[in-house]
Amino acid sequence: MASKKQKPTPKKTENSENKSKQRRLVLGMLLLFLAVVLTVAFVSYFFTWQADQSIWNTLGDRNVSAQNWMSKIGAFLGHTFVYKGFGLAMFIPVSLLALTGLKFIFNLRKPLINKWFWGTLWMIYISVNFGFLHSKNAILGGVSGFEINRFLQDYLGVVGTMLLSLFTLFIFLVFNAELTPEKVAQIWDKITSKLRNAKQQIQNKSSAENVSSKEDEDIVIKEANPPRVDVFTHRTEIPHLQEDKEEAQDLPDENFQITNPISEDVEEIVEFQVEKQKEEEIDPEVLAQKIG
Structure with a gap:
């Protein structure tokens, strides 16, 4: 008789699920820790990269200290990924690394392969465009971005490289933003x-x-x-x-018109003279006789 397969007990199933969760939690915390370390090292490297250029020959000497916030490890990471890599665009994979750690910690079902693909393309694109500013600030585009930019300029020239950059940006927007x-x-x-x-x-x-x-x-x-x-x-x-x-005096004369013209037959003005009455002369003798 064939031996019967034993069904897994609920206790064993629960233990395996717990171990799987623990492994995801540890892996997620590890990725998140690396993202934080790289972020601190890269940010500090943008301020201290010139001062830490002289420690590479004495990297094993414990008496030599680095100016980076993460000390020699931070200076080494910044020099490797930022200066020799893709410059300022290196923060894109660091953010994707932190996002992947959060995915493992919280057991998110959303896939991140598409984000890693487009994030890598954006990192290269930004680094190559910062290669135009290499003479002013070499750390922005990194050595890799500068070399790719110089390679394109050797075959396409400055104008051709800029046109290719605009065309690439248009393609990115069409696919990412679904234009x-x-x-x-x-x-x-x-x-x-x-x-x-x-x-x-x-x-x-x-x-x-x-x-x-x-x-x-x-x-x-x-x-x-x-x-x-x-x-x-x-x-x-x-x-x-x-x-x-x-205002009435200032009005022009042409506004006034005589509607009734004066007649030619003007009445003669009659002059009146008042004659004064002459007083009679009284004879004193006659007046005396009348009184007497």
């Missing part, structure tokens, strides 16, 4: 609408400022010439008509 002609049109419409709205807001703001400045001027004029109030009636005095008269 289509419709999405490009939508993005363009959003940009133009935002520009129009910004322009309209600027115009409205300028017009509002002009109106407020005009109102301020009117207020200043009113404050300079306040209305006079009568002391007894407590009413505002009626403004004088002198200005209106002056």
Whole structure:
């Protein structure tokens, strides 16, 4: 008779699952630890790489100290991966290393192969473009980025290398951002609408400022010439008509027309003379006789 296979007991299954979780946790913590160490070493190397250039011949001498925050190990890692590698773009694989550690720790089901693929391409692309600045700052692109950039310039020239870089960037955006002609049109419409709205807001703001400045001027004029109030009636005095008269005098003569012409038959002015009554002379003798 064939021997029967024994089914795994729940206790053994639980133990195997616990061991698997422990291994994932240890591996995730190890990757996360390496990511933190590399980050600290790389950040420090950007500030101390010139001072640590002279310690490579005496790397085994314990009396020689490095300026890097991670000491000689940090200086060695920075020199190997940043200076001889891909420069500033080395932070991309470090971040992916930390993300992989978190995946193992929390048992995430999301695959990271696609991220590692595109992250590696972006690292090379950024490093090659920083190769144009090698004469100003060699650490940005690293030796690897500079060498690839020089290789492309030898066959394509500076302009050709820049055009190839733009074309590569376009391909990256098409595949990563899933660009289509419709999405490009939508993005363009959003940009133009935002520009129009910004322009309209600027115009409205300028017009509002002009109106407020005009109102301020009117207020200043009113404050300079306040209305006079009568002391007894407590009413505002009626403004004088002198200005209106002056305006009426300034009007041109052509605005006035004679509608009823003067008739030629002008009445003669009659001169009246008032004659004074002559006083009668009184004879004194006659007056005496009348009295007597």
